[in-house]
Amino acid sequence: MRPEDASHMQQVAEVTSILGGSAEMAQSGSESSRVGPVELGFVEPAAPERLVSSQFPSKVGGRPAWLSLLLPGPELLECGGCAQPLVFLLQVYAPREHAFHRSLLIFCCTSPDCPNRSFATLRSQLGRINEFYSAEPQPEVPVRPIPGLKLCRVCGASGPKTCSRCHRARYCGKKHQVADWKAGHRAACSQPDESDDDGVSTLNILFPEFELVMELEDSEGEELQTCGELSATESVCTSEVTEELELELEAMAKHATKEDRIFAKFKKRIAVAPDQVLRYCRGGSPLWVSGVNIPTNSDIPNCSCGARREFEFQVMPQLLNQLKVDRLGESMDWGTLIVYTCTQSCDPGNAYILEFIWKQDFSIEEV
Numbered sequence: 249m250r251p252e253d254a255s256h257m258q259q260v261a262e263v264t265s266i267l268g269g270s271a272e273m274a275q276s277g278s279e280s281s282r283v284g285p286v287e288l289g290f291v292e293p294a295a296p297e298r299l300v301s302s303q304f305p306s307k308v309g310g311r312p313a314w315l316s317l318l319l320p321g322p323e324l325l326e327c328g329g330c331a332q333p334l335v336f337l338l339q340v341y342a343p344r345e346h347a348f349h350r351s352l353l354i355f356c357c358t359s360p361d362c363p364n365r366s367f368a369t370l371r372s373q374l375g376r377i378n379e380f381y382s383a384e385p386q387p388e389v390p391v392r393p394i395p396g397l398k399l400c401r402v403c404g405a406s407g408p409k410t411c412s413r414c415h416r417a418r419y420c421g422k423k424h425q426v427a428d429w430k431a432g433h434r435a436a437c438s439q440p441d442e443s444d445d446d447g448v449s450t451l452n453i454l455f456p457e458f459e460l461v462m463e464l465e466d467s468e469g470e471e472l473q474t475c476g477e478l479s480a481t482e483s484v485c486t487s488e489v490t491e492e493l494e495l496e497l498e499a500m501a502k503h504a505t506k507e508d509r510i511f512a513k514f515k516k517r518i519a520v521a522p523d524q525v526l527r528y529c530r531g532g533s534p535l536w537v538s539g540v541n542i543p544t545n546s547d548i549p550n551c552s553c554g555a556r557r558e559f560e561f562q563v564m565p566q567l568l569n570q571l572k573v574d575r576l577g578e579s580m581d582w583g584t585l586i587v588y589t590c591t592q593s594c595d596p597g598n599a600y601i602l603e604f605i606w607k608q609d610f611s612i613e614e615v
Contacts, residue, residue, distance in 0.1 A: 286465040289340075289526030289561075291570050294459035297388040302381060304349060308338040308525070309571065310457030311404030315351040315372040317380045317397055319406035320600040322420040327357035329364030333403055333420050335453055337367075338460060340528065340561060344593050347373035349381070352587060354563070354605065358453065358580065365580075369587050369603040373595065401449040402428050413437050417447075427451050455571045462528065466520060507539045507611060518564070525567035530560045530589075537565070537583035538611040548604055551590035557604055560589045565610075583610040 291308050299305045301313045325334040334355035343350045350373040357365040376383050393399075400407040400420035407418030409425060414437045419425040429437075431451035514537050518524060527535060536542055548557050563585035573580045586606040594601075 283529065283532045285529070286532070287462045287528040288465050288521050288524040289460045289462050289528065290521075290523055291458035291525055291567075292461050295388070296391045296457075298459060299457065300391055301394065302386045303388060304341050304351070306339060306341045306460035306462065308458045308460050308567065309455030310336070311399070311454065312336045312353055313339060313351075314397075315349055316374060316598045316600065317394065318598045319397075319399075320370060322406055322408070324370070324600070324602065325355050325368060325405055325420070327359065327362060327366040329357060329366055330359050330362035332357060332359045332362065333400075333405065333424060334366065334368055335403060335455070336405075337455065338526075338563065338567075340460065340526070342528070342530075342560070344373075347593050347595075348376040349374040349378070350593065352560070352589065352603065354585070354587070356580075367585060367605045367607060369589075369605045370600040371589060371593075371596070371603050372600050373593065374598070379598070400424055401433075401447060402451055402453060404454070411437060424449075424451075427453075458570065460526065462526075465527075510536055510539045511611075518566075523566060525564050525570060526561055527564065528561040531558050531591075534559055534562045534584065534586045537608060540611050541608050543586075543606050548588050548606070551592070551594060551603075552601065553590060553592060553594035555590050555592040555594060557588040558591050560587050562586045581609070583608045 289306070294305075294307075297303070299307045299310065299313055301315065301317070303313075304315070305313050307313060322333065326332070327334055335358045337354040337356045339351050339353040341349075341351050350371070353370045353372070355368045355370070357367075359365070374380065398407045398418050399405065401417050402424035403420060405420045407420055409419045409421060411417040411419075411425065411429075411433065417425075417428070417433055417437070419428065428449045428451050431449060433449065436447075514535055517535055551557055563582070565581075565583060568580065568582070571580075584607075586608065588604045588606070590601075590603065
């Protein structure tokens with residue numbers, strides 16, 4: 249999902265087709281009338297130089313690889329439940345025909361004391377000719393700070409505030425500044441080493457960093473190659489489901505409620521690729537983990553431009569295992585996180601625009 253050579257425009261067209269759109273729909277700005285195949289996301293270790301902004305990565309954890317370098321203000325990344333800064337979770341590089349570069353970034357609250365942990369999804373997109381990157385693909389180089397980009401030492405978000413003592417260390421706000429001071433900046437602050445302003449805090453609140461690698465879903469019937477044709481109660485047939493799971497699902501089916509059938513479908517569908525952490529199918533339908541808390545059309549607000557939003561991708565619960573959230577001393581959990589984006593993919597210029605994310609938990613019976 250990253251540009252690799254000078255034929256990037258052709259690759260974008262191919263990616264757009266794979267991710268569920270067509271050049272004709274994108275150019276006309278019409279809403280999706282065709283649903284593409286399902287792509288699955290898996291995490292893999294990667295060299296840091298592959299995961300920086302100039303390489304347009306899809307990635308999990310670490311610091312954001314910001315697309316537009318005019319960063320969103322910290323107020324967009326503040327938890328509505330506890331007012332703590334949100335932490336970067338993942339981003340997906342998903343260009344469209346009329347958006348040569350396009351990234352979606354998810355942030356989440358990691359505070360164990362928060363009464364209502366918030367999630368936020370930001371969209372950024374740029375043309376091939378833009379003020380931040382060359383029109384041609386750039387080689388991978390050792391990671392260096394981007395000149396002029398002022399980032400919080402703690403979380404990697406916009407850092408408009410500076411340490412009042414050394415005037416070098418930057419922060420998104422007072423909360424991370426105070427936390428970093430206690431974590432060690434107090435000692436480093438008085439040192440004459442000017443590199444400290446580009447350093448990373450010893451206060452590690454970030455998730456483990458991985459590359460997010462996308463592959464087409466492998467399934468038996470062609471009807472499973474598009475996610476939009478599947479309803480919440482449809483059965484799923486695959487040739488790779490284990491015999492043990494087949495027996496379990498058959499036993500469930502004998503006394504299955506609608507809730508049981510939905511969860512059985514979820515288990516059987518992901519059994520083909522149990523390590524998947526993301527499912528991408530723009531314009532399709534999510535794979536629900538429960539019959540409870542499924543949004544209606546009225547629950548999904550239109551984009552700020554007025555256009556309808558559609559399903560683009562969902563984050564799977566398997567990601568929690570990869571993130572090792574237990575090390576954070578908290579009980580972060582979700583059944584699935586579902587991202588809905590503007591059908592028109594309206595142009596925000598160099599700004600970041602909020603999209604809509606829906607969190608669905610496992611029902612009590614499934615836990």
